[in-house]
Amino acid sequence: MNTNHLKAIVAIKRVIDYNVKVRVKADLSDVDLSNTKMSMNPFCEIAVEEAVRLKEAGIVDDILVVSIGPKNCQEQIRSALALGADRGLQVECDVSASPLDVARILQKIQQEEGADIFLLGKQSIDTDNNQTGQMLAALLDCPQATCASRIQIEQNKAIVTREVDGGLLTVEMPLPVVITTDLRLNEPRFAALPKIMQAKRKPLAVKTLADLDIKLTTDIELISVSSPAHRQAGIMLNSVDELISTLRSDAQVQIPKHGEEA
Amino acid sequence: MERDVMSFDVVIVGAGAAGLSAACRLKQLAQTQQTEISVCVVEKGSEVGAHIVSGAVIDPKALNELFPDWHERQAPLTVPATEDQILWLRNSTQHWTIPTWLAPKTMHNTGNYIASLGNLCRWLADQAEDLGVEIFPGFPAAEVIYHENGSVRGILTADMGLDAQNTPKSGHMPGMILEAKFTLFSEGCRGHLGKALIEKYALDQNKDPQHYAIGIKELWDIDPVKHQPGLVIHGTGWPLQGDTNGGFFLYHTDNHQIAMGLIVDLNYSNPWVSPFDECQQLKHHPVFAQYLEGGKRVSYGARAIAKGGFNSLPKMTFPGGLLIGCDAGTLNVSRIKGTHTAMKSGMLAAEAILDAMQNQQTEAISFESHFRNSWLYDELFQSKNFGPALHKLGPFWGGAFNTLEQNLFQGRFPLKLHDKKADHLQIKLAAHCLKINYPKPDGLLSFDKLSSVYLSNTNHEEDQPCHLHLHDNKQPYRVNIPLHNEPAQRFCPAGVYEVIEESSQPRLQINAQNCLHCKTCDIKDSGQNIQWLPPEGGGGPNYPNM
Numbered sequence: 001m002n003t004n005h006l007k008a009i010v011a012i013k014r015v016i017d018y019n020v021k022v023r024v025k026a027d028l029s030d031v032d033l034s035n036t037k038m039s040m041n042p043f044c045e046i047a048v049e050e051a052v053r054l055k056e057a058g059i060v061d062d063i064l065v066v067s068i069g070p071k072n073c074q075e076q077i078r079s080a081l082a083l084g085a086d087r088g089l090q091v092e093c094d095v096s097a098s099p100l101d102v103a104r105i106l107q108k109i110q111q112e113e114g115a116d117i118f119l120l121g122k123q124s125i126d127t128d129n130n131q132t133g134q135m136l137a138a139l140l141d142c143p144q145a146t147c148a149s150r151i152q153i154e155q156n157k158a159i160v161t162r163e164v165d166g167g168l169l170t171v172e173m174p175l176p177v178v179i180t181t182d183l184r185l186n187e188p189r190f191a192a193l194p195k196i197m198q199a200k201r202k203p204l205a206v207k208t209l210a211d212l213d214i215k216l217t218t219d220i221e222l223i224s225v226s227s228p229a230h231r232q233a234g235i236m237l238n239s240v241d242e243l244i245s246t247l248r249s250d251a252q253v254q255i256p257k258h259g260e261e262a
Numbered sequence: 263m264e265r266d267v268m269s270f271d272v273v274i275v276g277a278g279a280a281g282l283s284a285a286c287r288l289k290q291l292a293q294t295q296q297t298e299i300s301v302c303v304v305e306k307g308s309e310v311g312a313h314i315v316s317g318a319v320i321d322p323k324a325l326n327e328l329f330p331d332w333h334e335r336q337a338p339l340t341v342p343a344t345e346d347q348i349l350w351l352r353n354s355t356q357h358w359t360i361p362t363w364l365a366p367k368t369m370h371n372t373g374n375y376i377a378s379l380g381n382l383c384r385w386l387a388d389q390a391e392d393l394g395v396e397i398f399p400g401f402p403a404a405e406v407i408y409h410e411n412g413s414v415r416g417i418l419t420a421d422m423g424l425d426a427q428n429t430p431k432s433g434h435m436p437g438m439i440l441e442a443k444f445t446l447f448s449e450g451c452r453g454h455l456g457k458a459l460i461e462k463y464a465l466d467q468n469k470d471p472q473h474y475a476i477g478i479k480e481l482w483d484i485d486p487v488k489h490q491p492g493l494v495i496h497g498t499g500w501p502l503q504g505d506t507n508g509g510f511f512l513y514h515t516d517n518h519q520i521a522m523g524l525i526v527d528l529n530y531s532n533p534w535v536s537p538f539d540e541c542q543q544l545k546h547h548p549v550f551a552q553y554l555e556g557g558k559r560v561s562y563g564a565r566a567i568a569k570g571g572f573n574s575l576p577k578m579t580f581p582g583g584l585l586i587g588c589d590a591g592t593l594n595v596s597r598i599k600g601t602h603t604a605m606k607s608g609m610l611a612a613e614a615i616l617d618a619m620q621n622q623q624t625e626a627i628s629f630e631s632h633f634r635n636s637w638l639y640d641e642l643f644q645s646k647n648f649g650p651a652l653h654k655l656g657p658f659w660g661g662a663f664n665t666l667e668q669n670l671f672q673g674r675f676p677l678k679l680h681d682k683k684a685d686h687l688q689i690k691l692a693a694h695c696l697k698i699n700y701p702k703p704d705g706l707l708s709f710d711k712l713s714s715v716y717l718s719n720t721n722h723e724e725d726q727p728c729h730l731h732l733h734d735n736k737q738p739y740r741v742n743i744p745l746h747n748e749p750a751q752r753f754c755p756a757g758v759y760e761v762i763e764e765s766s767q768p769r770l771q772i773n774a775q776n777c778l779h780c781k782t783c784d785i786k787d788s789g790q791n792i793q794w795l796p797p798e799g800g801g802g803p804n805y806p807n808m
């Protein structure tokens with residue numbers, strides 16, 4: 001028997017599109033995002049898709065999508081609504097919130113919504129923290145399953161297969177639960193044109209941090225951003241001897257002479 | 263296959279300057295006439311602006327008419343052109359400065375703005391959405407759909423989720439039919455649907471063939487000390503040689519950035535010419551190096567330009583639709599500006615569509631009179647000889663002719679020059695032409711193609727049908743490779759076409775993922791054997807600020 005009429009909340013983040021080559025600002029203060037293509041974080045998209053599949057399976061009947069950010073993150077909320085979510089909520093926030101702050105905001109929302117399943121991406125491809133879901137579960141004092149590659153909901157419990165180093169781990173836990181998604185969980189669908197149009201008419205609420213009575217913590221400061229070091233051009237060598245002497249002289253590699261102890 | 267259908271009053275293909283201006287004007291006119299009109303725009307790029315490459319020095323003439331309050335609405339035209347320099351590069355180190363009185367008047371830029379057309383389009387899209395236009399990025403129009411009586415019914419959007427063999431993958435989403443009373447085609451230069459429509463309705467009958475150029479553009483962060491916002495530099499000469507014509511631009515925009523590039527006419531005859539390498543070489547000239555040295559290249563892109571002008575302009579209306587902007591060829595080549603003219607053509611199309619809807623006509627026939635009575639017509643008419651003069655007389659005497667005509671005769675020289683030979687027919691045998699050995703890029707000012715394409719953020723889902731279709735798979739082996747040393751290797755600015763020697767047999771490899779949607783291969787291939795088709799939605803470059 002299926003547990004019906006569950007409520008799901010999916011948290012999504014607006015990030016630089018994965019096709020775009022990240023460019024650091026000339027003053028190293030941050031990544032340059034001016035007029036660059038932004039998208040829903042791919043792991044968040046997988047979370048939305050999973051919620052929609054749970055809805056299509058008759059398990060979930062209400063999906064709320066939450067994004068925390070400036071006004072333009074409404075674009076990503078609309079994309080999630082076009083994929084099949086029911087309602088959107090933007091929490092206005094013009095600065096980049098830390099994972100803990102995001103978790104605190106989501107906790108507040110959960111207090112109002114009382115969802116049974118909280119879905120998040122395992123990490124966002126911009127800051128790669130992989131923390132928010134875990135912190136949220138701690139704040140809510142509820143079970144968590146991170147890096148999910150399979151989710152089954154049965155009789156008020158979640159059975160989740162997690163991707164761990166070198167294998168899979170299947171866990172079972174009572175609802176409500178926080179689940180973060182991994183790449184292999186599903187393949188998100190394309191949004192169809194009529195769905196995109198309908199999404200424009202779905203409810204999208206906006207709340208401020210003050211509405212939620214949240215003050216951002218200020219204990220993390222971004223000091224500088226730098227691009228990876230330039231890879232040097234390769235050189236062509238003609239013999240093993242030349243290779244060894246180049247390694248010794250240019251790359252300062254300690255290679256014992258023939259017959260020497262290493 | 264049964265296709266889903268959605269209906270609108272007007273469907274617009276392409277969210278560029280022309281399409282978005284038409285969309286805004288339609289809604290504005292409907293508001294003043296107190297009628298309702300549903301307008302939908304499809305755009306193949308992943309977002310509006312993602313596929314736009316332009317210079318750009320923009321004449322705000324059309325924008326002033328469309329949104330007189332564009333300043334208050336914060337249109338991204340913030341850098342007025344303050345100084346024009348016109349240069350002739352004599353060789354790799356020297357140049358002449360042409361006094362402004364000697365240059366054609368059309369080259370003067372007072373009153374214009376240096377801007378990113380991509381960003382202007384992003385802004386126009388916001389205005390359009392505020393007016394109630396539905397914009398769908400990531401949805402290419404793949405085919406024109408016709409009524410039984412031969413008039414245009416609308417378009418079919420591209421399928422999503424087909425594999426390389428054209429079979430549906432899991433999650434496949436078939437394209438839909440978007441039908442409308444009128445469909446506007448504003449795909450920019452060499453739209454693949456525009457091309458089909460011109461042929462179907464013989465819109466170019468009795469016109470000169472369309473002429474084209476390829477524009478290659480880079481964006482650079484430069485040393486703030488060297489930056490002079492508002493400085494506009496145009497010129498020609500080195501490194502182009504022989505019958506290869508073209509011109510360069512270097513604009514000082516905001517944020518300590520420079521937009522620079524080279525435009526190479528596609529009527530060149532030497533198959534060894536590589537517009538990309540010409541552009542790379544150009545940056546070593548002191549005129550460029552003085553600004554670029556110590557700077558950092560941040561973006562790269564390329565796009566073809568339709569520059570035939572008045573003499574090549576096809577009939578722009580047909581039953582059920584119109585062709586506007588560079589899809590038709592409204593660029594004013596004497597000013598190398600196509601933005602304001604594309605916008606104006608869209609605005610005129612909107613007026614004609616509302617007339618036609620009121621009079622229950624299926625063809626927007628009043629377009630012709632709106633066009634003839636507009637400044638757009640005057641502007642294009644006055645510069646009708648500019649391109650042909652450069653093609654026929656070369657950049658020096660052609661330039662002299664253009665100065666005389668534009669400055670003394672105000673473009674009303676009692677003679678009409680024509681250029682009747684299509685660009686793709688010009689290519690000569692490789693063996694009869696001077697082989698050009700381009701210098702190796704230094705990695706500081708000049709770069710190879712792959713690291714350039716990298717900066718365009720282009721991407722295409724790998725497992726999908728190849729969107730560069732050869733009508734005849736054997737033609738490259740019969741003609742292009744043996745006779746012309748496959749010019750596509752060099753004219754494609756993205757390294758899509760590669761001839762690989764395999765056990766002493768050449769093999770043409772098409773790296774479609776790298777494609778920048780510039781359309782040059784569709785234009786310049788001598789046998790017209792390459793057909794550019796739209797890839798899966800959202801594929802292609804992701805240009806920021808271009």
Ligand SMILES: Cc1cc2nc3c(=O)[nH]c(=O)nc-3n(C[C@H](O)[C@H](O)[C@H](O)COP(=O)(O)OP(=O)(O)OC[C@H]3O[C@@H](n4cnc5c(N)ncnc54)[C@H](O)[C@@H]3O)c2cc1C
Pocket residue numbers: 275276277278279280281304305306307311313314315316317318319320321379401402403404448449450451453454455476477478479523525564565566567586587588589593598599600601602604796
């Ligand atoms: C290097 C360069 C420099 C230039 N410099 C200047 C300048 O300084 N000043 C100036 O005024 N003009 C300049 N131009 C010309 C100017 O950019 C064009 O005239 C102008 O962009 C034309 O506008 P458009 O709307 O007709 O087409 P575009 O701007 O090309 O827009 C067409 C849009 O349609 C979309 N599209 C195409 N096909 C489809 C399809 N089948 N389905 C869905 N969407 C589709 C494209 O992705 C694109 O977004 C320059 C051009 C180049 C290449």
Ligand code: SF4
Pocket residue numbers: 730753754755756757758759776777778779780781782783784794
């Ligand atoms: S394949 Fe054709 S359209 Fe694509 S970048 Fe090369 S020349 Fe341009």
